[in-house]
Amino acid sequence: MKPDPAPSRRACRRVAAVVLLAAALPGHAQLGLPSLPSVPSVPNLPAPRLPPPAQVVPQLQRTPVPVADLVRVREQRIAEMLRQRSDLLEPDPAGQPLVRGELVLSSPSDTLLAAARGDGFTVVRERTLDALDMRLVTLRAPVGWKTARALQRLRQLDPQAAVDYNHLYLESGETAPLPQVSVARGAPAEAVKTTGAFKVGLIDAGVETDHPLLANASIRAWGCGGRKIPTAHGTAVASLLVGRGQHFRAAAPSATLYAADVYCADPIGGSIEAVAAALAWLIDEQVRVVNISLVGPANRTLQQVVQRAAARGVLLVAAVGNDGPAAAPLYPAAYPEVVAVTAVDARSRVLPEACRGPHVAFAAPGSEMAVAGFGAAPYASARGTSFASPLVAGVLAAAMRESGDASAKTVVAALARQAFDLGDPGRDAVYGHGLVARELRSDLTRLDANAR
Known part of the structure; x- marks a missing residue:
């Protein structure tokens, strides 16, 4: 109709x-x-x-x-956010905003976390979400590493891991x-x-x-x-x-x-x-x-x-x-x-x-x-x-x-x-x-x- x-x-x-x-x-x-x-x-x-x-x-x-x-x-808003808070935020390769230097992992294995620490990553936050049967772990990239390089390294360590940038949703x-x-x-x-x-x-x-x-x-x-x-x-x-x-x-x-x-x-x-x-x-x-x-x-x-x-x-x-x-x-x-x-x-x-x-x-x-x-x-x-x-x-x-x-x-x-x-x-x-x-x-x- x-x-x-x-x-x-x-x-x-x-x-x-x-x-x-x-x-x-x-x-x-x-x-x-x-x-x-x-x-x-x-x-x-x-x-x-x-x-x-x-x-x-x-x-x-x-x-x-x-x-x-x-x-x-949205593009203009992102540009303004990145300009005002460049100390905290940066763009991903596609220009989307993310928290500088941070990667979020969903229920990572102990093996992956151990390997990441060995490369110089540090755990900055960890939260267990029982309703989703999920543990979120936020890592900070090693000193001197770009966030994109840090993501690539974690995916090399475990290609199947749910790891990605800490993107912001507007x-x-x-x-x-x-x-x-x-x-x-x-x-x-x-x-x-x-x-x-x-x-x-x-x-x-x-x-x-x-x-x-x-x-x-x-x-x-x-x-x-x-x-x-x-x-x-x-x-x-x-x-x-x-x-x-x-x-x-x-x-x-x-x-x-x-x-x-x-x-x-x-x-x-x-x-x-x-x-x-x-x-x-x-x-x-x-x-x-x-x-x-x-x-x-x-x-x-x-x-x-x-x-x-x-x-x-x-x-x-x-x-x-x-x-x-x-x-x-x-x-x-x-x-x-x-x-x-x-x-x-x-x-x-x-x-x-x-x-x-x-x-x-x-x-x-x-x-x-x-x-x-x-x-x-x-x-x-x-x-x-x-x-x-x-x-x-x-x-x-x-x-x-x-x-x-x-x-x-x-x-x-x-x-x-x-x-x-x-x-x-x-x-x-x-x-x-x-x-x-x-x-x-x-x-x-x-x-x-x-x-x-």
């Missing part, structure tokens, strides 16, 4: 030279899943229905930004504040703070739990030694999962959100170690669906973390990223165990900056999105695949709850059958199985009208 009105397939595939930016800058995110077998429908998933396209509020439009500028956002989107739009007066009917009926996980930056859209949500936080270090990105993504407000629609407002902060205002935040520890905590808390709006390069240690989580029945959902249609796949989204989500605009057209590839599983709203603001602005406008991913994660978390003991593959396959096919017939590298969660796009027009 196609949306009505639907863009032509030719228009869906065409990368526009200029896009309307309803947010300050785009997000970046990613994850993927292979073709799924036909299985019975999951109970209580919404019946296929496509409402009319959302209207863009004229007062909230932004100056058009060239696509080339949109796809360079927050995958930006938001633009909407100071002229206020949170609606009068609490919505469901705005009574209670324990959520089911669980959904988030690995991201810190969440402002006192925000009006989140104040009545059930949220459990992890990381930063108990300190609260909220951010715009983490707060925005959290609001799309469990936010509550008049004229605002989240994917799973009745869920308890388990939010892991892997940044904590640390210059080496978002590392492999932090992501792995966060996922182990979520597994311990029996969270079955986890959203990850972070992106970065392929990494052997990350791959093992993802595989072990999936083997324990955890469904990982992530954004495909905003590095452009010609970019290489981003991770963890591109691992086959992950559900990769791309983003569409209010007319159901893929964002021209969104990554493409066979790993794309679903498309969801990801531009002109109303999200929880940060600081003085109650609302923000968001654009990017980062903000499509939590919508799919929330829908799948609700489906897992309704279907009892259904497997991750079962609920994903059921959602795939209910998706609205866009682009080429069947699953494709642009839209995956098709568009889902379109009814969850919060209407900026109604929000703006409330402010006047």
